[in-house]
Amino acid sequence: MQIGLVGLHNSGKTLLLNTLAGIEKTEYHKSEEAKLEVIKVPDERLNNLTYIFNPKKQVNATIEIFDIPGLRVSDDGKVRITTSFLNNVKNNDALFYVIRHFENASVPHPMNRINSLADIEFLETEFLFSDLSFLENRIEKLKKDILKRKEDRLTKELEVIEKCYEHTNNELPLRTLDLNEKDISLLSGFQLLTLKPLAIAINFDENSMQDASSIIGEIKEKLGQQNLEIIPFSAEIEYELSKLEPEDQQMFMEEYGIKESALDKILRTAFKVLGLQSFFTVGEDETRAWTIKKNYTAQQAAGVIHTDFYNKFIRAEVVHYDDFMKYKSFSKCKEAGVWRLEGKEYIVADGDILNIRHS
Structure with a gap:
């Protein structure tokens, strides 16, 4: 599963991705091709288990992050959504808007403004238009198909699509619509943009960071989405921090009043938005964080380790990380x-330490 970084040109997306991937600072992304990086997810729990077991190696969970080229000014002087941009966005399981809130004349904002709320609303509006257009065409097609052959499947789909159309026509993203699992399953193949899980990272500079809390509060109120994850960060500061040795990093963070690297929070949030969690295996050879979807059973988790473990699953030895520590x-x-033995239907919790018994 992958999460896409979406934003306007010069928002700091590529610098953010390069910092996460440990890549040296380069020129701003001028290619029309998206860039994919597989990033290690930091996990203090795994670090602690490694300290206790002292294995030969530690293997962190990973996440795929897709940097979609930022929207630029077209020949007519306006920022326009292109088909290639929409296609790149559709190919992600979740989205992370990277929004600019800093002044820098050398890297101008494509709309010549610094207004993070307006940038978010621009993306949301364009994605709503895309969904609305698809839903309208789908309704028309379904109505024609129903006239030709009266199938319950088509009628049920039409009901769901019309409900989605009404919601988006009221300028509301589909992620805020109450949909059951069957509805979501039906819609999953359509790659609707506003149905994708979303988080937002707002890129501040040193001067504007002091206003981050109030700005984020205003944005949540205006959007009417209080549960939306919005993370303040500074791409430049995080990049400089990543180049320092650990002891110098601590001094740097204290100087700037940084309690935690925003990059760690961004990665954890991306993991959460994708509906993922980790379980651990430990031993002399390695400690490893395995990535699974939430609500995976013990047997499904075993299959992530090895397909034979799924087919020949007997029991799982389970102890939660908190209990182990x-x-x-x-x-x-x-x-x-x-410590307990669980069967194949056991729902694995985030932070479980598992040992799979198999035939």
């Missing part, structure tokens, strides 16, 4: 009653 050993976890 309390007792620091499996034997003491057993004595405390927090």
Whole structure:
């Protein structure tokens, strides 16, 4: 699964991705081709398990991040949504808007403004138009098909599509519409843009960062989406921070009053928005964080490790990370009653430590 970075040109998307990937700073993205990087997801829990077990290696979970070329000014002097841009956006499982909120004359905003709310509304409006156009055409086609052959499947689909059309016609993104699992499954193949899970990262500079909290509060109120994840960050500061040695990083963070790297929070949020979680395996050879979808069963999680583990699954030895860190050993976890055996239907929790028994 992958998450797409979406934004206007000169928003800081590419610098953000390069910093996450540990790539040296380069010129702003001038290519029309999107760029994909596989990024390690930081996890303090995995670091702690590695310290305890002292294995030969540690393997972090990863996430695929897609940098979609930023929207530019066209020949008529306006920023326009292109077909190639929309296609790049559609190919992602979730979206992360990267929004600019800093002044820099050397890298001008394509619309010659610094207004983070307006930039968000521009993207949301364009994506709503795209969805609305698709839904309108789909309704027309379904009505014609129903006249030719009266199938319950087509009638049910029409009901869902009309509900979505009404919602988007009221200028509301589909992610805010109450849809059940069957509805979502039906819509999944259509790649509707406003149905995709969304988070937002707003790129501040050193001067504007002090206003981040109030700006984000205003944006959530205006959008009417209080649960929307909006993360303040500074691409330039995070890049400079990433080039320092660990001890110098701590001094740098203290100087700027930074409690935690925003990059870590951005990656965790991307993981969350994609509906992913981690379970751990530990031992002398390696400690590893495995990526699974939420609500995966123990048998499905076993299959992520190896297909044979799925087919030959017997039981899973389970202890949650929090319980393990309390007792620091499996034997003491057993004595405390927090180590247990679970069957194939057990729903794996984020942070479970698993050992798969198989035939």
